[in-house]
Amino acid sequence: MQQLRLTRTRRAALAGLAGVVAVSLSACAESKRDEAGGGGSGGTMVFGNTGNPKMFDPTFTDEGETYRITRQMLDTLVQNKPGTADLEPSLATKWEPSNDGKTWTFTLKQGVKFSDGTPFNADAVCYNFDRWFKMSGAAAQSQMIYYADVFGGFAKNEGSATGDPVYKNCEAKDPNTAVLNLNKAKGAFPAAFTLPALSIQSPSALKQFGADKVTQSGDSFTYSEYAYKHVTGTGPFKFESWDQGKGEITLVRNDTSTMPAPAKLDKLVFKVIPDENARKQALKAGDIDGYDFPAPADYGLLRKDGDQVLVRPSFNVLYLGINQSGNPKLKDPRVRQALAYGINREQFVKSKLAEGSEVATEFVPKAISGYTDDVTKYPYDPEKAKDLLKQAGASDLSLKFYYPTEVTRPYLPNPADTFTAISQDLKNIGITIQPVAEPWNGGYKDDVQQFGKQDIHLLGWTGDYNDAGNFVGTFFAREKKEFGFANPELFKTLAQADASPAGDQHAKAYQQANKQIMDFLPAVPIAYPSPAIVVDAKIKGVVASPLTDERFNNVTTG
Missing domain, CATH: 3.40.190.10 (Periplasmic binding protein-like II)
Structure with missing residues (x-):
């Protein structure tokens, strides 16, 4: 036609x-x-x-430009009700946990096919979960950011993942019933089952086009033919071309x-x-x-x-990342506090962000269960910032400040303008700024998250599901090159919160974690932006x- x-x-x-x-x-x-x-x-x-987009296999990314496209082609077991963060059925019509939270039974929608004509069933669900768990190679595992955040570790940890795996195995009880067995309970479930990274893809296509092949050369990663041309799901659209x-x-x-x-x-x-x-x-x-x-x-x-x-509605956070392994002076909490006191976040939100945006006081937005107003706050106080730098012997501090180009994110509508505003504030308290601008999909995220080349950087997060662990757990639950610190006490607090049962106990555990995070201050929360989408009147x-x-x-x- x-x-x-x-x-x-x-x-x-x-x-x-x-x-x-x-x-x-x-x-x-x-x-x-x-x-x-x-x-x-x-x-x-x-x-x-x-x-x-980075490519089209959501297994190996956490960035929105890929997910915007793959969400049209792939489905998850559970999805968000349109316009909300509430849950509704998708490939699973029903999901039931055991009393101890270690077993999840999914009743699957019948009569569903992948776009290659092969059937969707419990065997396909288990193949996908086993694929993620058994993924081999440090390069591949290093790119599975969401899987590592949710499931802790792999059958054999070869990359940066060091945790014990949450996942145990998956059983296809019958074609329409998949049973997921876990080694320990996870309070983020069932909400985390909505993650695009946990989309169910065609086992036949995954095998045919070598989907698990990920290679690394220096700072660059290359993916399989499947990831670039043959992603295959059950969704309303299917891939045709990428020019x-x-x-x-x-x-x-x-x-x-x-x-x-x-x-x-x-x-x-x-x-x-x-x-x-x-x-x-x-x-x-x-x-x-x-x-x-x-x-x-x-x-x-x-x-x-x-x-x-x-x-x-705001469901995200913009932050100034601090890499404590970059410049040794950033290990001093007084220096990190000086950065926080030195940024005029109120003026930035008022002058640069959209209607409805607010100053961030922690890394969890107000709409998320686990937010608490009872945290240490760092209001704009440039004189206090200068004094803290002096106390720390860092009055001559010089920092490599990384920021992205060729992108707009929900939490970062104009990266250059944001960099200019924040860097000027930091210059005003005596810090020398060395700007480093890199394309979003031309090395920026790998340089700051995988290799830790920066001293400070701009980044943020749009929530994937309504759980505080999707924010602070993703950021601070383990050692990461992006932030360059080891804090066993904080890691333990976040692990306990992650394993706590859903509900009030889960929310209170994350409230305690948020207090601990804002005392330690591994980064500086800047704002809760309210992004928009615009479409023609018709x-x-x-x-x-x-x-x-x-x-x-x-x-x-x-």
Whole structure:
């Protein structure tokens, strides 16, 4: 069927844009699916991505630009209800823990197939869990950030993972029942089963295209043919192509999908436009139908132009990372406290971030169970910061300050502006700043997280599920090159919180951990930003998510 894109039309500005929002896209003739009663209108949606994906196997990444795409193709056992962080069925229609939390029984949806035509069943679920657990090679394991955070360790730890594994084994009781056995309870379950990194993929395709092959050369990683071209799931779309020269990823409707039904669009195109202003101009020109993370200063103009600016509730944190193994003076808590007192976070949030954003007082957003206001706080006090540096013998402190380029993140709408504001504050208390700018997918994350080349850096986190461990556990539960410290007492506190039963006991354990973290101050929380997504006035069918978990399966042409 020939695709036909329509010229954009402007409509009256929309009001009351919080919560559930619908989107639709460029129209074309009715699809064959319409004739079969599917109710869709066909067409192509073009969405402006803020950066290139790393690749398409979510096992080996923790970054949002990959997940935005893989969420359209892959499903998890449990998912988030659209527009919320609440849980609802996905590939599993029901999940039940044992009394001790060490066994999880999943009743699976029947009649589901992967996009390669092979059946989804309990054997496929167990194959995926065994694949993650038995992954071999230090390079592969080092890239499985989420798996290590959730499951602690592998069958044989070969990379940076040193913990005992949470996972024990998986049993396919019958085609529709998978039983997950754990060595110990985990309070993050069942919420953690929503992680894109735990998406269920086709065992046949994983084996056929050598999905587990990950190689490292210096600071660079290379992945399998599967990861770049053949990712195969049960979702409403399937992979067609990735034109890296044009920065375009094209997905097409997966007509075999019953999750919950085939997509209503014929095609879904992600066009990589790193510069926010260029994304805005592309929307105005009709080259794209929507994009993420519009500049806060543009909200009013976009709305006046008839576009929908959909502000998400804050579910993330921006922080200034501190690598204690980078500069020895950063091991002194007085120096880390000086950094915290020296940053005017109130002014930064007011002048640089969107409506609804707040100053961060800890690493857990207010919406997350486990947040507590009862932590040590570091209000802006440049004179106190200077005095602390003097006490520590660090009045001549010089720091390599890393920040990313060619990307916009929910917690970092303009990396260069953020770097400029924070570095000026630090200069004002006498610190010499050596700026180091690197492309987001051109070495930045590996340099700061895998190799610890920085002294300080900008990074953040958008929550994947409603659990404090997804934030502070991910950051500080074990030794990491990003922060360069060893604190056995803190590691023990976080491990105990992680294993505590869900509910009040779990929340209180993380509240205690948050107090300990803010006393130790391994990094400086800056802000809880409220990011937005913007779409053309004619767009209907997408629900804005606090998790940036927007799915495009229900998008229709207007």
